[in-house]
Amino acid sequence: MTDFDTLCALLAEQPFVVLTGAGISTPSGIPDYRDRDGVRRGRAPMMYQEFLSGPALRQRYWARAMLGWPKVRGARANVAHQALAELQARGRVSGLITQNVDGLHDQAGSTDVVELHGNLHRVRCLDCGQRTPRDDIQVVMETENPYLAGVDARQAPDGDTLLDPRFEARFKLPVCPHCHGERLKPDVVFFGENVATATAERAMALATTAPALLVVGSSLMAYSAFRLCRAVAERGRPVVAVNLGHTRGDDLLALKLQQSCDEVLPALAQRLR
Incomplete structure (x- = not known):
């Protein structure tokens, strides 16, 4: 099996929660904060x-x-945003949490998006x-x-x-x-500012009740995102990632695909149809 086959197998059994970061929006022309080593x-x-x-x-x-x-x-939502919206509409994604503040998930048609860092x-x-x-x-x-x-x-x-x-x-x-x-x-949410309590609690509830967490395009350097992954892993559930480069949570991951999310997510949506 390829890593992509393993990813599909891990996510095929039950609806999963997705956590996205800046990497999903770079194909839409929005710069990210960090390089592939996680350095700002x-x-x-x-x-x-x-x-x-x-x-x-x-x-x-x-x-x-x-x-x-x-x-x-x-900026316009790209094929990765659209793939997640499709997966959610078909009941494959049970929750979507984003660190991004660009509103592109809403534009793509995703619903009930938890915006960790606002809009x-x-x-x-x-x-x-x-x-x-x-x-x-x-x-x-x-x-x-x-x-x-x-x-x-x-x-x-x-x-x-x-x-x-x-x-x-x-x-x-x-x-x-x-x-x-x-x-x-x-x-x-600016650097040095806390995520609103209600938002943080909603994100944690989504993540910790899911059978699996898929991280997309995030280095997980922000603690608000890293803590979600750690909580899922501590409950013995798989955390998998599609991200180009190092993440703060590499030791927590059951699987990591170092590929572009605008290539992997449309293929994942097609495989899980």
Whole structure:
């Protein structure tokens, strides 16, 4: 048997839970954070405490994010996302947990997705708690910061860009359309911020009640994802992975396919029909 045959055999008996990471979205043009050795690429992303520290750091974040948003908004679900949606629709996938914040699983047709780290398509006010569609905030920022029109900035993970710092200090921050507060934050979990308790509990319940967990495109370096794999393995259930390169949970895996997820998942969906 090939590793792919073994994967199919492990997942054929009962519906399984899937945990996805950035690797499933790279074929859609969204950069990931880490290389195949699990080492972070480029500079460190903004930490949660930095974002809270004052307007200057929020100017830095939103100036770069304003330029990065069109790439995220324009991304399209790829064949790997579509394969998981098909498997879920046919009852083969009993739960889908993602570390990604791009909304591509929803776009592909998956339902009841547990978004461990939130979703960039929403913005939350830290003062009043209200949420606003990201597109609405984008219109405001582009209107109030016309000097950034046409500025070239290289795309980075999660809608960030590598923008020359000289463009940041002039940036006019958006305000909340509900309370006019100035502490708007993308509705995602920043580095250094905790996953919401209810979200973490829902993900853990899905993972630990499944007969198997399939990890797709994740290095599992984020503890919020690694702990799910560890909990499944501790219960004697198989954790299998499709990931190019090292993962933090390699010692927990019953099987690992070091292949591209946009090749493996469509083939898996076809085999399990």
